[in-house]
Amino acid sequence: MVSTGAVPNLAFRRLRGQRSAGEFAAAVRRAAREIGEQVACDARYIGRVESGEIRCPNYAYERVFLHMFPGTTLADLGFSSRETVRGRGARATVGTPPPTAPHRDTDEESDVLRRVFMTSGTATMATATLGLGGTPAAAAARPAPRRVGEAEVSAVEKAVRQIRLLDDRHGGDGLYRKASRPLRIAYALLDSGAAAKRSTAGRLHAGAGELAISVGWLAHDSGRFEDARSHYAEALATARVAGDAALEAHAFCNASFLARDTGRPRESVRAAEAGQRAAQPLGSPRLLALLALREAGGRAGLGDRVGCERAIGRAHAAFGHGRSDADPEWMSFFREAELEFLEAQCWSVLGEWSRAARHARRAVRLQDPHFTRNLALYRAELTWDLARAGEAAQAAAEGHRVLDLLDRVRSTRIRAMLAGSVTALRPQRGTREVREFLERHDEVSGTRE
Structure with missing residues (x-):
């Protein structure tokens, strides 16, 4: 891969004037709040812009x-055009595009969710004829829904994959509202009863x-817990109507996770146990391992150390069987790193901070860097465990690494952990290391100007 080298952005540096990079970053955050944006701008970000490392800001920063x-343009501010940085021109310059665009704005990418669902002509027609846009009178004047076939079902499945991809990169805060639209369309298609074949249905x-x-x-990830509870219940009802054990196990898995996060550990255990019953005939040891870890998390919340350890033991035994063709597609995130992270959380809840930190550190070491949100999550867990274990300087160092990722990850959950x-x-x-981290965190979060 050929590198062209960074060119300092002198125009942007002139705009900063006599203000320090930290003062200018504070001004950026204030301006963002004025227009309803949220950016994790700090002195490091300003330095990266001025050095030319950031050739074009993401859409949120552009608006700010x-x-x-x-009256200015991006060019006036010393930036390159988005097309040359991320489009065909950029690819021609550097040879091969990177696997992940690190500073791509979630608003831009979440627009893909709408495009995914609307690119098929037949999907567009189905959406229109189901009355999901326009006035009631216009909807009534439309012809009856056509049969739902491969194009519509494929669009639903593609939307699911796209949401998961964007969530892995950026977290839930910037995606939730826009992802709700494909969901409404999917259930409208389902409610129309117009599937052409039983297999399609x-x-x-x-x-x-x-x-x-x-x-x-x-x-869930963006802190809208009642909305999450409603969506999981909707999925569970759909699974029960369709007699779909795999979908039922997935719904119970997430419901258990949500119950644990919202302080209902007994409900978390019950949901995890129900998920394991649904998953038992599916032939996926990895799914059973994840559900056992959900149970372990609930039992830790109940203070049931023995039950927690037993569930963790079952999870390790099932995970050790390896992958299976029966593993659900949505479990692509569940690798050894996630296993270590979930075990870390159990020990953390039980107050064994040093033990939790060992597992969290393994999770960070094992994590694929393309899963940006999870990497930030694991580092946030490690920061917390080290802080509670009395390893203040190490916790501060990890905290800095979490802050480094927050420009790319919008997750209320991770911010709350930090x-x-x-x-x-x-x-x-x-302690100097702690003081520097606290000052940087306060600067980024707006706790102190």
């Missing part, structure tokens, strides 16, 4: 910068249910 400097039920779980997860670590570390602010 143009708000700060009315089965795939449509499964696709709509998986889409409900995916949108529910986005709600905020908990900050609270735990404040009594140690006399």
Whole structure:
């Protein structure tokens, strides 16, 4: 891969004037709040722009910068055009595109969710004839729904995959509202009863249910817990109507996770056990391993150390059987790194901070860097465990690494975890490493200007 080298952005540096990089970053965050944006801007980000490392800002930063400097263009601010950085021109320059675009805005990418669902002509027609746009009178004047076939079902399945891909990169905050639209369309297709074949109807039920779980997860990750609960319940009802054990197991898996996160550990255990019953005949040891870890998390919340250890043991035994052709597609995230992370969370809840930190560190080491959201999540867990274990300087170092990822990841859940670590570390602010981390966190979060 040929590198062209970074060219300093002198125009942007001139706009900063006499202000320090930190002061200018604070001004950027204030401007963002004025227009309803949220950007994790700090002195490091300003330095990366001025050095030319960031050749074109993501869409959120673009809106903020143009708000700060009315009448200017990106070119006036010293940036390259988006097409040359991310489009065909950029690919021709560097040879091979990177596997992940690290600073792509979630608003831009979540628009893909609409395009995925609307690119098929037949899907567009089905959507229109089902009255999902326009006035009621116009909908009534349209012809009856045509038969739902391969194009529509494939569009639902593609939307599910796209949501998961974007979530792996960026977290749920920027995606949830826009991902809800394909979900409404999917259930409208389902409710129309217009599937051409029994097999098509089965795939449509499964696709709509998986889409409900995916949108529910986005709600969960962005702190909209009641919305998440509703979506998971919708998926479970769809599974029961269709007699789809795989979908039922997935819905119970996520419902258990949500119950644990919202302080209902007994419900978490019951949902995990129900998921294991549904999953038993499916032939996927990895699915049983994940559900056992969900149970372990619930039992940890109940203070049931013995039950938690037993569930963790079952999870390791099942995971050790390896992958299977019966493993669900949605479980692509469940690798050894996730196993270590979920075990870390159990020990953390039980108050064994050093043991939890060992597992969290393994999770970070094993994680594929393309799963950006999960890498930030694992590092946030490690920060918390180290802080509670009394390893303040190490916790601060990990906290910096989480902040480095927050420009790319919008997750209320991760921010809340990091905020908990900050609270735990404040009594140690006399230590230089801790003080620098706390100051940077406060600067980025707007806690202190």
